[in-house]
Amino acid sequence: MKYEKFINGLEKEHAMIEQAFKKLEPKIKNGNVSDIAYVLEILGQLKTILINHLKDEDNLFYPDMRQKAVELKQDALVPSLDVYIEDMKNVSKKVFDFFSRYDNENAISGDEKGFIKGMIEIRDSLVKRVMTEEKTLYYIYKAYHRI
Numbered sequence: 001m002k003y004e005k006f007i008n009g010l011e012k013e014h015a016m017i018e019q020a021f022k023k024l025e026p027k028i029k030n031g032n033v034s035d036i037a038y039v040l041e042i043l044g045q046l047k048t049i050l051i052n053h054l055k056d057e058d059n060l061f062y063p064d065m066r067q068k069a070v071e072l073k074q075d076a077l078v079p080s081l082d083v084y085i086e087d088m089k090n091v092s093k094k095v096f097d098f099f100s101r102y103d104n105e106n107a108i109s110g111d112e113k114g115f116i117k118g119m120i121e122i123r124d125s126l127v128k129r130v131m132t133e134e135k136t137l138y139y140i141y142k143a144y145h146r147i
């Protein structure tokens with residue numbers, strides 16, 4: 001049950017991450033940022049979700065997956081998991097670098113182009129990460145724990 005609750009929580013967080021990006025989309029159009037206060041509020045919410053989510057995945061989910069694959073002698077899976085794990089750590093780093101760089105109105109209004117470019121980059125990386133997890137890794141995790 002604890003595994004089921006854990007994975008359900010991760011899935012809910014994925015939906016929340018997606019929603020936050022949807023809210024941000026109309027605020028960054030034509031290379032300009034409108035309503036920076038609102039953008040910062042949504043970014044704050046996104047950051048809170050991601051701190052929790054990426055920590056749970058990087059520290060619990062991925063190590064658990066790797067351990068299971070080793071235990072079950074799924075030798076073909078272990079190297080691909082290692083690649084994922086490294087890749088996901090880079091995504092986490094990129095995301096948190098972005099948050100610390102653009103954490104106030106002046107930082108955003110002083111560099112709107114960089115902000116928009118950075119946001120598109122983290123959105124694309126996160127969307128790719130979420131898709132990989134939901135389409136493959138979460139399935140394997142559920143099979144490991146008979147969910």
Ligand SMILES: [Fe+2]
Pocket residue numbers: 010014053057129130133
């Ligand atoms: Fe995730």
